Amino acid sequence: MTATQWITDIALVLIVFRQLREGRLGPRSYLLPLGIISFVAYRYLDTIPTGGNDLKLIGVLVGVGALLGVAGGVFTRLRVVGDHVLIKAGLISAVLWVIGMGARIGFQQWVEHGGADDVARFSVDHHITGEQAWLAALLLMALTEVVSRLATIFVRSRMLPRPGGFGASVRPGAATTRVN
Numbered sequence: 564m565t566a567t568q569w570i571t572d573i574a575l576v577l578i579v580f581r582q583l584r585e586g587r588l589g590p591r592s593y594l595l596p597l598g599i600i601s602f603v604a605y606r607y608l609d610t611i612p613t614g615g616n617d618l619k620l621i622g623v624l625v626g627v628g629a630l631l632g633v634a635g636g637v638f639t640r641l642r643v644v645g646d647h648v649l650i651k652a653g654l655i656s657a658v659l660w661v662i663g664m665g666a667r668i669g670f671q672q673w674v675e676h677g678g679a680d681d682v683a684r685f686s687v688d689h690h691i692t693g694e695q696a697w698l699a700a701l702l703l704m705a706l707t708e709v710v711s712r713l714a715t716i717f718v719r720s721r722m723l724p725r726p727g728g729f730g731a732s733v734r735p736g737a738a739t740t741r742v743n
Contacts, residue, residue, distance in 0.1 A: 667705055
C-alpha cells in the first residue's frame with residue numbers, strides 16, 4: 564500500500580473515533596467523510612469491470628458495505644439539545660466501522676504479502692476478471708459504507724423532535740421557529 568492509501572484508510576477509521584466523544588452534528592460531520600471517500604474514488608477507481616462475475620463480486624461487497632453503514636448509523640446516538648443535534652458513535656457503531664474499513668485494509672495487506680496466488684485462484688474459479696474488479700469492489704464497498712452511514716444519520720436526525728417542530732406542544736399565539 565502506498566503512503567496515500569495508508570493515510571486515507573487511517574483517516575476513514577479515525578472519523579468514527581472522533582465521534583466517540585459527543586459533538587454537534589453539522590455540515591462538517593458529512594463533508595469530511597464524503598470528501599475523503601470522494602478523493603479515494605477519484606484517485607483509484609478508474610473503471611468498473613463488468614466481465615465474468617465482476618458485477619456479482621461488486622454487488623456482494625457493496626451490499627456488505629450498505630449493511631455495515633446502515634447498522635453503524637442506527638447504532639449512532641443522536642439527540643437534540645436546544646437548537647443543536649448532538650452525535651455520538653456508540654461502541655457497536657465504532658466496531659462495525661472498524662470491521663468494514665479494517666477488513667479492506669487487512670485484505671490489501673494479505674494480498675500484498677502472500678495472498679495474491681489465493682486470490683488469483685479464487686478469481687479464476689469464480690470467473691472474476693482480475694485485480695481491477697477487486698479494487699472496484701473494495702472501493703465501492705467503502706464508499707457505500709460511508710454514504711449509507713451518513714444517509715442513515717441524516718434521516719434519523721431529521722426525525723428527531725425539535726422545539727417548535729412537528730409534534731411539539733405550543734401555546735396558542737406563541738411565536739415559533741423551526742430549527743433546520
